[in-house]
Amino acid sequence: MATKRILATITALAALLLLAACGGGAEPTPTPTKTPAAQEQPATPTPTLAPVSVEPAPAQEQPAAQPADTPAPAPTPVIEKIARVTADQLNIRSTPSTDGTIVKLALTGETYTVLGQSDDGQWLELAENGNALGWAAAEFMTVEERVVEAPAGQPSGGEQTAEQPTQAPAGGFTGSFAPATMSSPDYGAQVFVWWREEIRDRDLDLMKEGGFNWIKQSFSWESIEGAGRGQYDWSIADKVVTHANERGLKILARLSLDPDKQGFWAGAPPASGDAFAEYAGALASRYNCQPGAIGCIQAFQIWNEPNLAREWGGKRPNPAEYAEFLGKAYRAIKAANPNAIVISAGMAPTGDNSDIAMPDDLFYDQMYQAMGGNSNGYFDALGVHGAGYAAPPELDPAEAASNSKYGGYRFFAFRHVEDIRAIMEKYGDTAKKIVLLEFGWTFDPVNPAYKWHGADAGIDMFVQADYLKRAYQYAAANWPWVGLMSLLTMPNLDWLNDGNGSDEEQYWWAIMEPSQINAKEWRPAYIELCIYLNSLKGQKCIYDPNQ
Numbered sequence: 001m002a003t004k005r006i007l008a009t010i011t012a013l014a015a016l017l018l019l020a021a022c023g024g025g026a027e028p029t030p031t032p033t034k035t036p037a038a039q040e041q042p043a044t045p046t047p048t049l050a051p052v053s054v055e056p057a058p059a060q061e062q063p064a065a066q067p068a069d070t071p072a073p074a075p076t077p078v079i080e081k082i083a084r085v086t087a088d089q090l091n092i093r094s095t096p097s098t099d100g101t102i103v104k105l106a107l108t109g110e111t112y113t114v115l116g117q118s119d120d121g122q123w124l125e126l127a128e129n130g131n132a133l134g135w136a137a138a139e140f141m142t143v144e145e146r147v148v149e150a151p152a153g154q155p156s157g158g159e160q161t162a163e164q165p166t167q168a169p170a171g172g173f174t175g176s177f178a179p180a181t182m183s184s185p186d187y188g189a190q191v192f193v194w195w196r197e198e199i200r201d202r203d204l205d206l207m208k209e210g211g212f213n214w215i216k217q218s219f220s221w222e223s224i225e226g227a228g229r230g231q232y233d234w235s236i237a238d239k240v241v242t243h244a245n246e247r248g249l250k251i252l253a254r255l256s257l258d259p260d261k262q263g264f265w266a267g268a269p270p271a272s273g274d275a276f277a278e279y280a281g282a283l284a285s286r287y288n289c290q291p292g293a294i295g296c297i298q299a300f301q302i303w304n305e306p307n308l309a310r311e312w313g314g315k316r317p318n319p320a321e322y323a324e325f326l327g328k329a330y331r332a333i334k335a336a337n338p339n340a341i342v343i344s345a346g347m348a349p350t351g352d353n354s355d356i357a358m359p360d361d362l363f364y365d366q367m368y369q370a371m372g373g374n375s376n377g378y379f380d381a382l383g384v385h386g387a388g389y390a391a392p393p394e395l396d397p398a399e400a401a402s403n404s405k406y407g408g409y410r411f412f413a414f415r416h417v418e419d420i421r422a423i424m425e426k427y428g429d430t431a432k433k434i435v436l437l438e439f440g441w442t443f444d445p446v447n448p449a450y451k452w453h454g455a456d457a458g459i460d461m462f463v464q465a466d467y468l469k470r471a472y473q474y475a476a477a478n479w480p481w482v483g484l485m486s487l488l489t490m491p492n493l494d495w496l497n498d499g500n501g502s503d504e505e506q507y508w509w510a511i512m513e514p515s516q517i518n519a520k521e522w523r524p525a526y527i528e529l530c531i532y533l534n535s536l537k538g539q540k541c542i543y544d545p546n547q
Contacts, residue, residue, distance in 0.1 A: 081114035083124050087140040096123035096135040103134040110179055112136075114143060177289045177296035178213075178250045180339050182381075182433065182483035185475045187533055188214025188252065189511070190438070192492035193240055194223070198517050199493055201243060206512075207490070208247045209542055210526060211533025215244055216252040216301075216437070216486040222261050225279050229265065232282060234294075241287050241295035251287075251297045252343070252486060254437075255280055255329070256304040259311050268313030269303070270321040273328050281332030288337040299341035299484070301383055301437055302329045307347040307363040309356040317358040319366035327371075327378050344378070346385035346437035349411035360385070360411065364423050373427045381432055381483055382424060386439035388414040390457035393471040407453065414439065414471055421481060433483035440488035441467045444508035454508060465524035468511070469532050491515065 085106045093100030096118040106112070112126035112133065123135045124143070189212055193200040207215055217240060225232055244251050255276075257264060266275040280300065289296035305311045306322040322345070330342045344367075347360035364382075371378050389412040391400050397410035397419060410416050421434060441464045445455035453459070459467075468487060475482050488506075491514040495501040501514055511529065513521035522543070530541035540547055 081143055082111050083114050083126060083136070083141040083143050084111045085136075085141055090136055090140050092126060092134040092136045094134050096125070100135060106136065107181055107183070110181070111176070177245060178248050178298065180250070180289070180298040180341050182341070182435070183213075184433070184480055185472060185482050186214060186484040187212050187472065188216055188250075188484050188486040190486060190489040191215045191217055192490065192494070193217060193243075194236055196493045197239070199515075200239070202517060202520075203490055204243055204247050204249060206520070206526075207249055210530040211537060211539070211541070212249070214250045214252055214299075214484050214486060216254060217244075219253045219255055219283060221255065221257045221266075221276065221279055222264055224283070226264070229275060229278070234286065237283075237286075238294055241297060245295050250299070252299045252301060252435075252437075252484065253283065253297045254301040254304060255283065256301075256311075256345075268315075269306070270313075270318070270325050273325040276325070277328035277332040280329040281336050284333040284340055285336035289339065290337075297340070299343055299435075300329075300333055301343045301345060302326050302379070303345040305348040305385075306345055307350070307358045307360055316355045317363060319358075319363050320370035322363075323367050323370040323378060330378055341380045343381045343383045343435050343437070346383040349385060349387060349416065351409050351411065361419055361423060364420055365426075368423065368427045368429075375427075375429050375432065379432075381435045382420070382429075383437045384417055384420050384434050386414050386417045386436050387488075388439065388441045388467060388471065390453040390459070393467055393474050405457070412453070415474075417479075417482075421479075424481075430481070433481055434479075435483045436485040438488050439471065439485060440464075440509050442505070442508040444505060446502055446508075447505045450505050450508065461523050461525065465511075465528040468525055469528055472529075472532070487511070 090106040091102045092104040092106055094103055095101075112128055113130075115125040115127050115132060117124050117138065118135070122138055124138045124141060125135055126133045189207065191203055191207065193203055193215075194217065204215070219237060219240075224234065224237055227233070241251060257268075257272075257276075266272040269276070280302070283297065284300065287293060287295045287297040289298070303311070303322070303325070306325075307317045307319075309315060309317060312318070312322070326344055333340050333342050347363050348357070349360055350357045351359060353359055353362065368375070375382070389400075389407055391406045391413045393414045395406065395413050395415065397413040397416050400406040400413035400416075401408060401410045406412050410419060417434060417436065424430065424432070424434070441459055442450050442454040443459045443461055443464050444450040472485060475485060488509040489511070491510040491512050492506065493514050493516070495504040495507050496514050501507040507514070510523070511525035512523050515521040527541070527543055527545070531544050534541045
């Protein structure tokens with residue numbers, strides 16, 4: 001479908017949403033889009049999948065003078081059987097036979113409700129989200145039992161009890177959590193749903209409707225533990241996590257500190273490593289995806305671009321220091337949730353090797369050396385940044401290095417990610433995946449540091465849409481080692497605070513216009529990706545103007 005034809009009818013697709021408006025403030029933003037200083041031109045662990053249980057309300061004490069009523073019998077607990085897939089891939093079929101039509105391909109670690117089994121015990125009938133799904137071979141699944149809530153209206157004990165609030169936050173999630181697994185590739189985007197409560201649900205719905213499986217959201221250290229060590233404010237985090245969980249969206253939480261934050265109680269890295277690990281562990285414990293947890297965060301990114309001095313306490317980047325910092329956070333997160341996916345920070349693409357920056361490939365190589373060539377105990381997936389700059393997604397990095405119009409360095413190509421993969425292979429780390437924490441294209445016609453690889457390179461909003469889709473397609477065809485690819489970016493409403501979003505460079509990377517709650521202002525990228533990603537699931541994009 002021609003992208004230009006899509007835009008022709010986009011303006012007719014404004015939709016009204018009614019949400020309560022409140023909140024405000026600045027939100028941390030991605031930082032991979034800085035043009036490198038050297039530019040001269042202008043593994044996935046088995047997930048734990050379980051519902052959040054609701055604690056029964058405590059019995060109210062009856063006055064002593066009141067005659068004792070006959071105790072009501074305790075309700076019989078409801079036992080539910082859950083089947084967990086143990087094979088890498090498992091066909092779910094329409095009938096209990098290999099002749100049955102395949103209705104779904106289940107992946108290792110996924111869980112389903114057991115409705116029954118075949119007469120010979122070789123097949124299990126499965127359900128998903130309350131709906132019958134099909135049959136799967138029992139030998140490739142393990143079955144466990146769990147107690148679900150007593151039927152509605154029954155008390156939790158012998159006495160009559162008054163209705164009590166649950167431990168979950170208002171509007172908290174009470175279903176089954178999405179598993180901590182990644183397909184190759186998997187699909188996500190940076191979102192800004194922390195401060196602007198009035199558009200939080202709208203933007204999360206747009207991610208789900210767009211066919212994305214993951215959101216990447218900053219859980220900045222200073223926003224949660226800013227008051228001092230151990231003084232956590234979970235009020236916003238609870239809402240972000242539970243609202244994403246409700247929609248079946250997986251969460252990649254970026255854990256970092258605003259580099260411009262002055263006077264933070266824990267100081268700067270690497271000296272803050274122990275305190276940061278405590279913070280990461282507290283976050284992973286609260287949202288550990290277990291029964292009774294308030295919510296589920298499936299993956300954690302540890303810091304951001306430590307190959308830049310501005311992100312490393314103003315000191316020269318030091319891969320060995322970051323490896324130690326990363327290992328502390330890894331251990332804290334795994335102690336709280338062994339199934340969480342821990343991802344190393346992505347590095348800023350740069351050719352500068354000085355006191356203020358280090359090239360990403362050099363940083364990764366020295367990081368592996370500091371880990372003794374073995375990443376076990378440090379990360380489950382390697383985080384990488386993959387901005388495309390002026391080049392189409394399929395361009396060989398050698399062409400970007402030899403052709404000045406693309407910038408003259410290999411890192412000015414999206415496929416520079418393959419250079420980083422080669423480092424993993426050098427150290428034998430082929431079993432683990434790369435996660436693209438940030439990638440995309442800007443069509444900036446305004447900001448000099450970006451327009452050379454934006455509008456001046458012939459990239460407009462139509463080309464941006466095409467390149468993003470082609471990047472996903474290229475990865476699907478050529479990168480079996482890639483996991484989540486989180487693109488830049490859903491819009492941030494705060495870009496409009498000064499009345500002019502165009503002077504904010506990130507505005508030009510976004511796949512939608514920043515939109516107030518009473519409107520959805522499209523760009524071709526969202527519509528094109530919505531059509532493409534939904535087609536992979538056998539669905540249609542509800543915003544396709546041509547359907």
